[in-house]
Amino acid sequence: MRLWILIVLAMGVSGGFIVGPLQAQEPSEQKWKPDGKSGALPLTDFRPRTMLKNIRVTDLAGAKYPAIDVHGHFGRRLRGSDQGLVDFVEVMDAQNIALCISLDAQLGVNLSDHQKYLEPFENRFAVFVHLNFQGDGAAKDPASWDCHREDFARRTARLLADAKSQGVCGVKFFKQFGLGYKNPDGSFIEIDDPRWDPIWEACATLQLPVIIHTADPAAFFEPIDQFNERYEELARHPDWSFYGEEYPTRNELFAARNRVIEKHPKTQFIGAHLANNPEDLKRVSKWLDRYPNLVVEPSSRIGELGRQPYTTREFFLKYQDRILFGTDGPWPEQRLSYYWRFLETRDEYFPYSEKDPPPQGLWQIYGIDLPDPVLEKIYFRNALRVMPSLRTKYELYRKAN
């Protein structure tokens, strides 16, 4: 049998990926020929086109029910562009997204600016704040960071109370919390450090849910080698790897986060990106069973979920009251359409992203065909239960549409 395509992942393939960090993202020079014999096709050039014919492609105009997207980055991705915001609200209208939560306001830094930015469409947005651990300290000198001062947590709790009175709906923790911020001695600050306890307690008292991003995809904690299923992505972004002794393990991070969830049962936690463990839904199930104050959302993880459609469907049916809708957007309409197809259809083998190459693994996904009552819960009912203050804005959208 003739080998049409030979992919070689080895040191020294000219123009192709080599094992180890890469500097350049340029397309490789074409040294191979399409005869299967004269040279290896570098992984960077591999773009298989499916030969499947007559599989269903459902063209959905938007979410089946007006959706609340609980995970958005309207600061980071739109970079203050007013036109970008106007354009995205048009996308929200077209895609039946009633409300988006922006996670990009920083407490005590740009909260009112961010609220002002969203103000022209204030009925379509709600804001979560993230905390300012650094304060006026120097980025590279952890000892100077505000979070190491005696009263940081109590001051933060007071600022959170002010933020709540200014309309803030929740609090966001980024992955740097556990994988980035440092103690004066150079160690990473720990998620379950008791110094933060007054913050978790304030979130409970103020009824501010906490969306927490802990750890990252499993592949990012593995060596960047020929066995890594996200090799080509990590070769493009070697700085995304957390493999090595200098980092806590993924399990240590999850354990620390879970101790916080357990210790603060009155605080509502939203595990961002399926509690960052969509690769192991059995384990996420155990967490949901153990912690009634935990819900999850699938943003930027339909690539993982949609490649295990039977397991995912069972999970979504069983935990239909514990899953909110999130995308990690704002995204182009094409990306959003993959979310609808993933949740609502039995479509097979379709992309999870409009990007080329696909950004989170070289594979495609399958729809899980959720029943309508479950879609309603995931698109809006669960979010309204967790954040009742969103109800007024949500009802406004429903009345107008």
Ligand SMILES: [Zn+2]
């Ligand atoms: Zn995010």
